[in-house]
Amino acid sequence: MSKNDKLATQIVSVGREKKFTKGIINPPVFRASTVVFDTMDEMRFAIKNKTNGEMFYGRRGTPTHFSFQQAISELEGGVGTALYPSGAGAISSALLSFLKSGDHLLMVDTAYEPTRDLCNKMLAGFGIETTYYDPMIGEGIRELIRPNTKVLFLESPGSITMEVQDVPTLSRIAHEHDMIVMLDNTWASPINSRPFDMGVDVSIQAATKYIVGHSDVMMGTATANEKCWDQLRENSYLMGQTTSPDDVYLAARGLRTLGVRMAQHNKNALNVANWLASRPEVDHVRHPAFETCPGHEFFKRDFSSGNGLFSFVLKQGDLASVTAFVENMAHFKMGFSWGGFESLILGVFGINNIRTATQWDSSKPLIRLHIGLEDTDDLIADLEAAFERYN
Numbered sequence: 339m340s341k342n343d344k345l346a347t348q349i350v351s352v353g354r355e356k357k358f359t360k361g362i363i364n365p366p367v368f369r370a371s372t373v374v375f376d377t378m379d380e381m382r383f384a385i386k387n388k389t390n391g392e393m394f395y396g397r398r399g400t401p402t403h404f405s406f407q408q409a410i411s412e413l414e415g416g417v418g419t420a421l422y423p424s425g426a427g428a429i430s431s432a433l434l435s436f437l438k439s440g441d442h443l444l445m446v447d448t449a450y451e452p453t454r455d456l457c458n459k460m461l462a463g464f465g466i467e468t469t470y471y472d473p474m475i476g477e478g479i480r481e482l483i484r485p486n487t488k489v490l491f492l493e494s495p496g497s498i499t500m501e502v503q504d505v506p507t508l509s510r511i512a513h514e515h516d517m518i519v520m521l522d523n524t525w526a527s528p529i530n531s532r533p534f535d536m537g538v539d540v541s542i543q544a545a546t547k548y549i550v551g552h553s554d555v556m557m558g559t560a561t562a563n564e565k566c567w568d569q570l571r572e573n574s575y576l577m578g579q580t581t582s583p584d585d586v587y588l589a590a591r592g593l594r595t596l597g598v599r600m601a602q603h604n605k606n607a608l609n610v611a612n613w614l615a616s617r618p619e620v621d622h623v624r625h626p627a628f629e630t631c632p633g634h635e636f637f638k639r640d641f642s643s644g645n646g647l648f649s650f651v652l653k654q655g656d657l658a659s660v661t662a663f664v665e666n667m668a669h670f671k672m673g674f675s676w677g678g679f680e681s682l683i684l685g686v687f688g689i690n691n692i693r694t695a696t697q698w699d700s701s702k703p704l705i706r707l708h709i710g711l712e713d714t715d716d717l718i719a720d721l722e723a724a725f726e727r728y729n
């Protein structure tokens with residue numbers, strides 16, 4: 339694959355070198371714990387090259403893993419990619435790979451709830467202090483940096499309230515203070531932004547979402563630049579992080595259609611979001627492509643496309659009316675996660691319980707949608723019926 343190939347060609351080609359595929363189209367599923375050697379020289383060579391694609395032991399990976407790791411690294415623009423059993427596993431392993439007792443962490447206030455829980459319930463116990471910051475803080479982040487601040491963690495956009503962060507500015511300031519910049523880049527997936535061009539050192543994906551794309555595998559990836567790859571890879575290995583080659587095969591299979599699925603999710607979501615924006619019951623739509631979404635200007639600058647996940651805020655409502663809205667939908671099902679081919683809906687309450695550096699106006703209910711690959715005529719009809727029940 340050439341770096342000059344267009345994205346659609348890269349998505350088809352990345353990670354499919356013959357050394358991984360053995361001549362077939364999709365890299366085979368190599369399941370392994372023990373790898374055997376005929377000579378001591380062969381074993382010594384494997385030990386020497388165990389971190390760069392030489393089969394050594396199951397936990398270091400097999401060609402199934404190496405192929406997918408290379409594919410994600412090339413699409414994200416990093417040097418190397420570590421794999422984890424879930425997105426949350428990628429987040430925890432990335433943080434634990436670079437933080438030690440006595441360190442200070444800057445965590446975006448709009449982080450995915452389990453990320454916040456990790457900081458408060460585990461990292462605190464290890465003597466790692468977390469300060470949460472406003473996603474729109476920009477240059478103001480300087481006031482929060484201490485001599486022991488080691489990591490700046492971003493999630494852009496926030497996966498519920500959708501604020502888009504000024505990643506290049508925050509990364510520049512963090513690097514002035516020798517901090518490591520980590521980005522939960524799940525919303526962009528590996529194709530809709532260039533994290534390393536924005537100064538990110540470790541880009542994290544819940545592959546569970548759009549990469550897998552079929553709601554049938556849990557997986558996480560963390561891709562690092564030259565500065566951070568060795569430390570991320572070795573510390574993740576020390577923590578025993580590994581993934582099933584069967585899951586990796588399914589994730590790689592999903593990856594090959596990521597471009598076409600993402601384009602359709604984006605088109606469908608904009609169609610539904612524009613319709614919602616016209617509804618009198620809607621206070622505003624929080625889709626990064628809309629001016630009503632905080633950080634819209636950064637979305638226009640830093641992203642090449644949107645996806646199917648966005649939220650909208652109703653002008654009024656309570657638990658009963660929102661329940662009437664979200665229950666009994668024909669196509670939107672209530673469920674956690676997103677990024678599969680199906681449409682999902684979540685009425686999100688208690689946002690202020692997962693905010694400590696910002697304040698959310700809880701008087702107006704928020705509903706998060708994942709727009710799948712269904713025909714948007716049917717999705718809009720489903721939402722029309724929901725408004726009938728809500729009103």
Ligand SMILES: Cc1ncc(COP(=O)(O)O)c(CNNC(=O)CNC(=O)c2ccccc2[N+](=O)[O-])c1O
Binds near residue numbers: 450522525547
């Ligand atoms: C941005 C981001 N980053 C990492 C992960 C974790 O991935 P994993 O599920 O593979 O571990 C995720 C997983 N996403 N899951 C969800 O969004 C499901 N929603 C929730 O978990 C949730 C929890 C509490 C309150 C509100 C929500 N919510 O999103 O509405 C993510 O969105």
